[in-house]
Amino acid sequence: MPETVASSAWVDLPDSSCIKPLQWVGGLDGYIEMIDQTKLPNTLVYIDCRDPETVFAAIQRLSVRGAPAIGIAAAMGLVLGVRDFSGSDPAAFVARVDEVAEYLATSRPTAINLFWSLDRMKRCAASLSRESSPSVGDMKSGLLREAIAIRDEDARSCRAIGQFGASLIPEDGAVITHCNAGSLATAEYGTALAPMYAAHDAGKKFTVYVDETRPLLQGARLTAWELTRAGIDTVLICDNTAAHLFKQDRVQLVITGADRIAANGDAANKIGTYGLAVLAKAHNIPFHVAAPSSTFDFETLCGDDIPIEERHPDEIRRGFGTLTAPEDVACYCPAFDVTPASLIDGLITEQGIIAPVTSERIRQVLRF
Ligand code: MRU
Numbered sequence: 001m002p003e004t005v006a007s008s009a010w011v012d013l014p015d016s017s018c019i020k021p022l023q024w025v026g027g028l029d030g031y032i033e034m035i036d037q038t039k040l041p042n043t044l045v046y047i048d049c050r051d052p053e054t055v056f057a058a059i060q061r062l063s064v065r066g067a068p069a070i071g072i073a074a075a076m077g078l079v080l081g082v083r084d085f086s087g088s089d090p091a092a093f094v095a096r097v098d099e100v101a102e103y104l105a106t107s108r109p110t111a112i113n114l115f116w117s118l119d120r121m122k123r124c125a126a127s128l129s130r131e132s133s134p135s136v137g138d139m140k141s142g143l144l145r146e147a148i149a150i151r152d153e154d155a156r157s158c159r160a161i162g163q164f165g166a167s168l169i170p171e172d173g174a175v176i177t178h179c180n181a182g183s184l185a186t187a188e189y190g191t192a193l194a195p196m197y198a199a200h201d202a203g204k205k206f207t208v209y210v211d212e213t214r215p216l217l218q219g220a221r222l223t224a225w226e227l228t229r230a231g232i233d234t235v236l237i238c239d240n241t242a243a244h245l246f247k248q249d250r251v252q253l254v255i256t257g258a259d260r261i262a263a264n265g266d267a268a269n270k271i272g273t274y275g276l277a278v279l280a281k282a283h284n285i286p287f288h289v290a291a292p293s294s295t296f297d298f299e300t301l302c303g304d305d306i307p308i309e310e311r312h313p314d315e316i317r318r319g320f321g322t323l324t325a326p327e328d329v330a331c332y333c334p335a336f337d338v339t340p341a342s343l344i345d346g347l348i349t350e351q352g353i354i355a356p357v358t359s360e361r362i363r364q365v366l367r368f
Contacts, residue, residue, distance in 0.1 A: 019183035019226060021069050024076055024151070028083055028144055032076045036063045037184055041225040049073075052081035052100055059107040059114075062216065066185020067259045067295055068154045071113030074104045075147035078121050083140050090129040093136045097125040097143070109307040110268055110336050112260040112297040117150050154187035157292035157350035158194050165195025165290055165348040169206055170252040176209040176242060179270035180222035181257025181290065191290040192257040193226065195348065200232050207233045209251060213270060214239055215315045215333065239272055246283035254280045255348070258291040265341030265357035266303025267291070271334050277343040289339070290348040293366050303338035311335050 022034035025048075032049040038061060039045045047063060049055045055077030058064050064073045081100035085093055101118040108114060124146040128139045169175060181192035189197060196208055208227055213219035220236055227234040237245070245251050254276060258267040267273075267289045280287040300306055313331035317324060325331075346355035347362070354365045362368070 018188055019229075020188045021066075021184045021186075022064055022073055022076070022151075024079075024144070024148055028079075028140055032073065032080070034058060034064050034073065035184070037065060037222060038063050040184075040221050049077065050080060052077045052104060055080065056104060056107045059104075065218070066180060066182075067111035067113040067257070068158075068186040068191070068292060069184070070108060070111050071117035071294060072147070072151045072154060072187060074107070074114050075117040075121050075150045077104050078118065079140070079144050079147050082143065085136065085140070088136055090134045090136060090139060093139055094122075094125050094129050098122055108309055110259045110309045111295075112300075113294050116294045116297075120150065121146060151187045154292060154294070155189065157294075158186050158189035158191060159198075160350035161191055161290050161292065161348050162189060162194030162198035164350075164353055165255070165288070166198035166202060166204075168253060168255070168286075168288060168346075168348075168353075169195055169199035169204055171204050172206065173252040174207040174209060174250055175253040175255055176211065176237075176245070176251050176276070177223060177254070178211040178219060178239075178256045178273050178276055179213045180218040180226070181269075182223055182226040184222050184226060185257060190226075190257075191292065191295075191348075192255045193223065194290065195255060196227070196232060197230060200230060205233070207235055209242075209245060210234060210236050211239050211242065211272065211276070212236060213272065215311075215319050217319075218270065242276055243279050243283075246279055246285055251285060254285060254287045255290055256288075258289050258295050259336055260300070260306050261289070261291055261296045261347065261362075262300045262302050262306060263296075263298045263362070264302045264359050265344060265347065265354075265362055266306070266338050267341075267344060267347075268303065268306045268308070268336045268338045271337050274337040274339045274343075277339040281343050286345045287339075287343060288346045288348055288353075289344055292350050293368075296362065296366060296368075298363075298368055303340060306336075306338055308337070309335040 036045040182190035211219045311333045316331040341357040
């Protein structure tokens with residue numbers, strides 16, 4: 001797989017809050033250039049994806065991860081999978097689009113943005129095929145435009161989430177986050193981190209406590225990297241430190257992202273989020289989830305029905321290649337858990353903050 005290594009992850013990117021984890025380069029014969037997030041924070045490596053298999057593998061091994069970023073990668077990956085279609089029959093082209101979408105949809109099960117963006121691409125292909133005398137060439141270009149639109153809309157949603165959420169950030173106080181729901185997890189700017197970037201840009205002073213996020217350390221490797229680059233006061237903690245911090249009154253707010261939010265507001269996010277929400281409730285600390293409307297799944301009525309990905313046991317016992325447990329010990333490694341709506345004080349979306357978190361309020365604010 002072609003890789004480009006930039007000199008150092010600490011110096012090579014433009015403005016602090018504007019890391020773009022993946023981009024389409026060139027025209028229809030172009031490719032996806034993405035940061036290999038498995039190599040951060042030590043090295044900034046870019047991977048070029050020129051076929052859907054490379055995109056599939058990148059999603060599975062978390063080179064690209066975070067719900068919105070996975071959706072963008074899949075939409076662009078679909079373009080890679082259909083651009084060499086050699087026929088001229090629009091119906092056969094739509095069938096090929098469906099086939100590639102079905103393949104990419106099996107890369108990871110929990111983040112709804114993956115399925116949302118592939119469905120949108122399939123609908124786009126079907127609608128282009130119904131135009132008068134459609135040409136397969138025009139349909140291919142239309143799909144590339146749609147994939148880029150998905151990326152650009154996500155970038156705008158993240159900025160709006162930042163604007164809506166910034167006022168929640170406590171002046172001279174502290175907020176805690178789990179996993180990485182920052183620029184790296186989206187088109188740019190992030191969801192949970194967006195209010196922090198916006199508050200920081202507005203001159204607010206605050207501290208962000210970052211959970212390491214076992215077992216793959218998205219908090220330590222990615223969130224701490226992003227926030228420190230942005231000049232935000234950042235303190236990395238082990239996942240088991242939050243209760244102690246809360247008891248000491250050192251945190252006033254929790255914000256996390258989400259991989260999927262059910263119709264009733266139950267939210268799936270990185271394993272450990274539910275525990276953090278329970279702790280926040282016990283200490284009377286507001287708990288917010290930040291996510292664009294593409295992360296809401298109205299067909300899933302409650303969190304119990306959200307499929308939870310299980311990862312390989314070696315992610316626990318042999319993290320980053322070092323054996324830290326008996327080689328053959330059994331491990332249980334769910335990648336996500338579900339926080340019930342009753343523990344969530346507000347959902348920060350690009351359409352506004354949804355509070356209280358009820359099905360009715362969600363539908364009202366998102367106009368669904
Ligand atoms: O396994 P990951 O790294 O893809 O998990 C990511 C998360 O849990 C994020 O918090 C979530 O996708 C929101 S990203 C804006």
